[in-house]
Amino acid sequence: MRVFIGLGSNLGDRAYYLKEAILALAGPDTKITASSRIYETEPWGGIDQPLFWNQVIEVDTSLEPLDLLHVCQEIELRLGRERKVHWGPRTIDIDLLIYDNRVNESEELKLPHPYLEERAFVLTPLREIAPELILPSGRSINEVVGEGKVHPLS
């Protein structure tokens, strides 16, 4: 299945956490098929906190959505993620953005990710690796990405 995953870090060695999370996601059931550059982004959501580094990857996985979510959560825990403040600072956050064309509305797993189309820190790196993508809302990614809002590190 074609899946897009968003990663974010704004505590500690952000490059290390992003790299380790991506390495940990790759395995016999999940291949990384594309990876965006890293973007440095202003915190979204109204909490005063350090700048984030964000990245989006595409994977090809045979795992079901909940199993993939649990893999992501184990990696978050291993990399020192503590759940303190909603939308607050974290060593690593791993979100399932789009899982093929699946829709899921449980608290544990919402697919597609509910804030997908409101977050430039997701949309801009997503467009980098999937410029032809039609979003779950039916709009093309090019229509919804605001120009010049977030920038890659290099």
Ligand SMILES: Nc1ncnc2c1ncn2[C@@H]1O[C@H](COP(=O)(O)OP(=O)(O)OP(=O)(O)O)[C@@H](O)[C@H]1O
């Ligand atoms: N698509 C999804 N990807 C990751 N976690 C999800 C998803 N949908 C629901 N969740 C649930 O959301 C919870 C994550 O809460 P968390 O504290 O990480 O939210 P957040 O990262 O602060 O906010 P946001 O989910 O808006 O990025 C987890 O318990 C997880 O089960």
Ligand SMILES: Nc1nc2c(c(=O)[nH]1)N=C(CO)CN2
């Ligand atoms: N720029 C940016 N802002 C955020 C981020 C993030 O990854 N990047 N994650 C959040 C919690 O989900 C809240 N705000």
